Amino acid sequence: MKKQLSARPKKSTIVRYRDKVKVGATATAIRLLDSVLPEAAAKWAEQMYLTPPRFPAPSQEKKFMEAAHRSTFKTERGKSVVVWSWGDGPTVFLLHGWAGRGGQFYPFVEPLIRAGYSVVAIDAPGHGQTPGVLSSVVDFCDVLREAVDKFGPAHAVIAHSLGAAATILALRQGLKTNRVVLIAPPNSPERYIDNFARRLGVSEATKLAVTARLERRYQVRLDQLEIASFAKELTTKALIIHDRNDKNVPVQISRNLAQLWPGAELLETVDLGHTRCLKDAKVIHRAVSFIENLAPRTRKGLHLQVV
Secondary structure (H helix, E strand, O other): OOOOOOOOOOOHHHHHHHHHHHHHHHHHHHHHHOOOOOOHHHHHHHHHOOOOOOOOOOOOHHHHOOOOEEEEOOOOOOEEEEEEEOOOOEEEEEEOOOOHHHHHHHHHHHHHHOOOEEEEEEEEOOOOOOOOOOOOOHHHHHHHHHHHHHHEEEEEEEEEEEHHHHHHHHHHHOOOOEEEEEEEOOOOHHHHHHHHHHHOOOOOOHHHHHHHHHHHHOOHHHHHHHHOOOOOHOOOOOEEEOOOOOOOOOHHHHHHHHOOOOOOEEEEOOOOOOHHHHHOOOHHHHHHHHHOOOOOOOOOOEEEEEE
C-alpha cells in the first residue's frame, strides 16, 4: 500500500512561515517609523536584534534529551538558566549558537562519556528551555562563566557560532579551562549590526542609535568585543573548526583567528556548512581527541582538513 502524502503542511513549516511573515511586518513598521520617529525606531530595532527565534528540536534530539538530567541555576542577576548533564568525570561544557539550544550537541555526548567525561550543555538566555526573550553574546559569555562556577571546574568547552565567540570573551575575562573547541566563531558584532540594519532597511542614523543603545545596555563598546583585537593574548589551547562553504560566518575569520592565537589549530571542513559540523562523525572524533590531547599539533600556518 502506498503511503499517501498529506496536503497539509507540517506544523513546523506553518510556524516558520508565520514567524517569517511576522518578522517581515515588523521590519516594514520599523522602516516607516524610522522616517518620523528615529529614536523609537532604534528602540524597536534593538529589541528585534536581540530577540532570537526558537526552533523546535527534531524528534531524534528530543528522544536523546529525555535521558539527560535537567536542572536550573540562578544567575547573579536572578535569572533561571536550564542546563542538561550526563556522565561522570572531568566536565566538558557545551554552548550552542544564536537560535540554537544545548540539545544540538547531542551527537557529542556519548563519545565524550565513553572518553570518561561528564557533559554539561547550556541553554543560553532566550534559547531552548531557558526563559527570556532577549539575548546577546554578552549574555552567553556571562552564563557560561557562571555555569562553570556552579558545575565546574571545566576540563574543556565546546562551542558553536555565537557560543564560540562568547567562549573567547569568557577566556579573556578569566575563564579557566584546559582546552576549547570552537566551531565557526564569528568575530565582529559591528559586522552583524551592519548586516541587520541593511536587511531591515533603516537609515545610518538609526543604525548608529541601535549601536549606542546596545553599548549602554551592556556597558561595553562594541569594538571591545572584536575577538581578533585580543586573540594574541589568549593562552588556552584551542581547536578552531570551520567549513569552507559556511554562508553564515566566512571561514576567513577562523583563518585569521588561528594565525593570531598562540597555540590554536585550525581544522577546515568541506560542504558541512554552518551547522552540519555538529553531527559530523569525523568532526566529533577530532574534537574529542583534541580534548583528550591525543591529536598531533599542527605547525603554524597549516591546517587540518576533513573532507
